[in-house]
Amino acid sequence: MKIKHITPFLVLFVVWGCQLGSDSGCSVDEFIGLNEEPIIDSIFSTRDAILPQDTTSIFVEAHDSEDEELSYTWRSDDGTLSNSTGQQVLWRAPNAGGNYEVHVDVEDLSGAKTSGSITITVVAQESPVVNILSPRDGDVMPGLGSVDFKVDASHPNGIREVLFFVNDSLVGADNSEPYSRTWNIEGKSGEHRLRVEAFRVDGSNNRPGRDEVIVNLEGATRLDRN
Amino acid sequence: MTGYKQIFLSGLKLVVMLLLFQGCADLERKNPLDPKNSASKQDRVVLVEAFVNDSTPFTPFALTALDYFATQVGFNAIIVQYHVPAQQYPDNFALSGALARYGFYETVNRAVPDVFFNGLNQRVQGASSHASALERFQAAMAIEAGNISLFTIEADVETRANSMVLDVRLAKLGSEDVRDVFVQAVAIENTGVSGHRFVARQIWPARSFSFIGNGKIATAKLTASIPSGANAALWKIVVFAQSSQNKETLQAILVNQ
Numbered sequence: 001m002k003i004k005h006i007t008p009f010l011v012l013f014v015v016w017g018c019q020l021g022s023d024s025g026c027s028v029d030e031f032i033g034l035n036e037e038p039i040i041d042s043i044f045s046t047r048d049a050i051l052p053q054d055t056t057s058i059f060v061e062a063h064d065s066e067d068e069e070l071s072y073t074w075r076s077d078d079g080t081l082s083n084s085t086g087q088q089v090l091w092r093a094p095n096a097g098g099n100y101e102v103h104v105d106v107e108d109l110s111g112a113k114t115s116g117s118i119t120i121t122v123v124a125q126e127s128p129v130v131n132i133l134s135p136r137d138g139d140v141m142p143g144l145g146s147v148d149f150k151v152d153a154s155h156p157n158g159i160r161e162v163l164f165f166v167n168d169s170l171v172g173a174d175n176s177e178p179y180s181r182t183w184n185i186e187g188k189s190g191e192h193r194l195r196v197e198a199f200r201v202d203g204s205n206n207r208p209g210r211d212e213v214i215v216n217l218e219g220a221t222r223l224d225r226n
Numbered sequence: 227m228t229g230y231k232q233i234f235l236s237g238l239k240l241v242v243m244l245l246l247f248q249g250c251a252d253l254e255r256k257n258p259l260d261p262k263n264s265a266s267k268q269d270r271v272v273l274v275e276a277f278v279n280d281s282t283p284f285t286p287f288a289l290t291a292l293d294y295f296a297t298q299v300g301f302n303a304i305i306v307q308y309h310v311p312a313q314q315y316p317d318n319f320a321l322s323g324a325l326a327r328y329g330f331y332e333t334v335n336r337a338v339p340d341v342f343f344n345g346l347n348q349r350v351q352g353a354s355s356h357a358s359a360l361e362r363f364q365a366a367m368a369i370e371a372g373n374i375s376l377f378t379i380e381a382d383v384e385t386r387a388n389s390m391v392l393d394v395r396l397a398k399l400g401s402e403d404v405r406d407v408f409v410q411a412v413a414i415e416n417t418g419v420s421g422h423r424f425v426a427r428q429i430w431p432a433r434s435f436s437f438i439g440n441g442k443i444a445t446a447k448l449t450a451s452i453p454s455g456a457n458a459a460l461w462k463i464v465v466f467a468q469s470s471q472n473k474e475t476l477q478a479i480l481v482n483q
Contacts, residue, residue, distance in 0.1 A: 220352035
């Protein structure tokens with residue numbers, strides 16, 4: 001009998017040989033090139049939210065099933081990194097607020113690579129920008145029914161809520177776009193001051209953005225009973 | 227000889243007059259008030275119709291403002307106050323026809339005071355103070371004042387024992403025909419009470435015209451009763467033409483009795 005394909009037999013022989021001499025450090029995966037990717041256990045920052053131009057240290061913890069030495073390569077969408085290698089980097093936030101991702105690639109000696117990222121919130125210090133879309137400043141309307149109190153509010157970190165005031169009395173709140181509130185004006189008359197305050201998502205040192213309009217309600221009496 | 231001379235002169239006068247009449251037919255029609263003149267037009271008098279009720283809290287602001295407003299606009303506007311009856315708001319000047327007239331303009335948000343300038347062209351509803359009401363009236367008037375009208379209204383009033391009859395002539399000026407207009411009349415009275423100088427006392431039924439040709443004159447005889455106890459001698463009659471399509475008042479006059 002003539003053996004035409006010797007390779008399968010050779011592989012079986014080596015596997016058998018390796019198992020006999022397991023202390024020799026020889027592994028099947030290694031032999032046939034099945035190197036596994038490193039595993040990232042965690043990526044963490046000393047601070048999750050920082051101010052513009054502030055810095056935070058970011059760490060990565062990873063391991064390799066083959067216990068190979070690992071190397072780390074860092075990059076960020078924006079802001080600056082103190083260095084691009086190593087298990088720990090220092091990231092300096094950009095000027096603008098928002099959510100930024102810092103990425104890290106972890107690679108073993110065999111070239112197997114895995115990636116991970118962390119999101120750092122940069123809290124913009126400015127107050128939210130807020131505008132009352134309706135009613136308009138100086139609007140004159142009969143005191144009948146209701147009007148839609150509509151507001152446009154924005155902040156790089158998002159808006160937590162918008163509060164609505166009429167003549168300094170809180171009349172409602174809204175925490176989702178479009179920010180609005182129905183204002184009942186039936187039977188009302190005279191000058192009314194409408195104010196809105198918009199708060200950004202992060203609560204610390206949270207100065208609201210404000211806008212204000214004055215409208216004139218002209219009293220009118222319905223002749224038909226509702 | 228004298229007799230022949232007189233006959234000759236009379237004949238000559240007749241010939242001259244005939245020639246003059248013939249010549250008149252060829253004259254250009256330049257008179258702006260002539261309905262046959264295609265360029266004819268008139269200034270439009272602004273009809274201000276205020277729907278009010280004395281028992282409602284905001285009406286006094288509008289009434290006081292109207293008194294002052296009247297002194298400012300003079301003959302450029304005619305003011306009519308319709309005191310609208312309402313079960314919960316008694317009003318000594320309430321006129322049953324006022325409700326229908328208000329309903330012509332508004333059926334949902336019937337709330338007083340509510341003032342219309344040339345029909346639905348301008349509307350001022352509500353009042354929060356004398357000053358704000360006057361300011362809004364002035365703003366509405368500023369938009370409507372100075373507009374031209376393509377209608378001329380004339381009317382004769384005949385007062386009978388228990389009724390008043392109006393002979394109305396509505397001439398269509400300009401170069402185009404018009405459809406769906408009506409003429410109507412309202413008697414107003416100055417009661418001598420502040421804020422009640424243009425109180426509507428009677429409303430004549432409207433007369434509609436589906437078509438008035440350019441340069442034509444439509445006529446209507448409007449009759450309304452004189453309610454018992456009313457002193458029609460104190461009335462002034464307002465006659466107006468209005469589009470039943472867009473509810474714009476097209477012309478208004480104040481008729482002398």
